[in-house]
Amino acid sequence: MQTELITIDSNQLPIIEWKNIRVVTTETLAKGYGASMKNIQANLANHKSRFVEGIHYFKLEGNELQQFKRVPDNIGLVSKYTSQQILWTEKGAARMSKIVDTDEAWSFFEKMESAYFNQKSLPNDPTTLGLPNFLDPAESEIAWAEQHKKVQLLGVQVQQLETEIDCLQNLLQVGMSPVQFCKQLNGVNINQVNLFLESRHFLYNAEKDIYKSHVWRVQAYSRDKYLTESPYIATTGFGQRQCYKIVLLKKGASWLYQQYLKDKLPMKKDWNGQFTHEKYGQVA
Structure with missing residues (x-):
């Protein structure tokens, strides 16, 4: 069984x-x-x-x-x-x-x-993982003191989250693409943003001809949750073809900003290591 x-x-x-x-x-x-x-x-x-x-x-x-x-x-x-x-x-x-x-x-x-x-079973003896032994008064007291510090740290993190929300409200504009959003984030290599989203299964390339540029589409998983798309006709050296503008939604902007703070986004080689941002002028 x-x-x-x-x-x-x-x-x-x-x-x-x-x-x-x-x-x-x-x-x-x-x-x-x-x-x-x-x-x-x-x-x-x-x-x-x-x-x-x-x-x-x-x-x-x-x-x-x-x-x-x-x-x-x-x-x-x-x-x-x-x-x-x-x-x-x-x-x-x-x-x-x-x-x-x-x-x-x-x-x-x-x-x-x-x-x-990503879930693993705990061993029968949790102390093998470094967990405290609450049957020992001294060790228990130390554990509770550390927990108190964590609660205080959580309060700081909540304040940081509120700051991030304010940042998103200032950065995200209606109709903005992921590339336009990331253009405001210091050090991000905007030429690699869509490829990064493809690697995380948010986008896919609908163009099968390897000699033509990408035609980005939103994956079913992320559509209307993180991203949406609007069709348009583009004129290129190969003639006219159906393309799609990728539009960033609030949840998608929040996710992208978190990836930025975690240093997960593709960054420029000359990035100065600072996570800062600036207001984008307008949406094309």
Whole structure:
């Protein structure tokens, strides 16, 4: 029997690990992404070049499969007649959600990312992780004093958050694109902003011709939450074509600003290391 289950929406995920990596089954992805198991299997077969065994998934056969079946917590997960089993890593589950590309798939992976893949069970003795022993009066008193400091720090962080909100109100204008917003942030390499958003699955390039410039579109996951888009006809050296202006929403601006403060955005080589900003003149 399973010793622990994690519930996401109405789906109960048994905790499975292989080679000390937390993984999920094809059945779990199918249920969470609103797809069939055959659809998930077909996606893997049709996009084989995008998935690397040992990084995005594990394919268990023969002795490895028997070893997996013998783990007490895994009993019942795999039919005794199954000759192979696919186990998906966090990276593989993320890539599959991108291929399925529905709001349901994006939402389920986002919840699974925080509630399943990034959660680890505590050992029986928490002190092995450096946690305080509250049965010891002296250690308990020290722990409470440190907690008081954390509460004070939280108050400072709340003030910082209020300051950030004020900054966003001053920086974000209606109709502003992510590039225009980031142009106000000191040191950001604005030529790399859309590529960064593509790497985080907020945007995708709809232009299939590698010799033509990007045509950015908003992914289903982020549409009308972080970003939106408005179509227009552009005239280029290749003639007229359909393009889209990417428009930043408040939630998207907040997320971008947080990435900036965490030094996650692509920065210029000559950046002076200071996180400052200035008011943008106008929206084109």
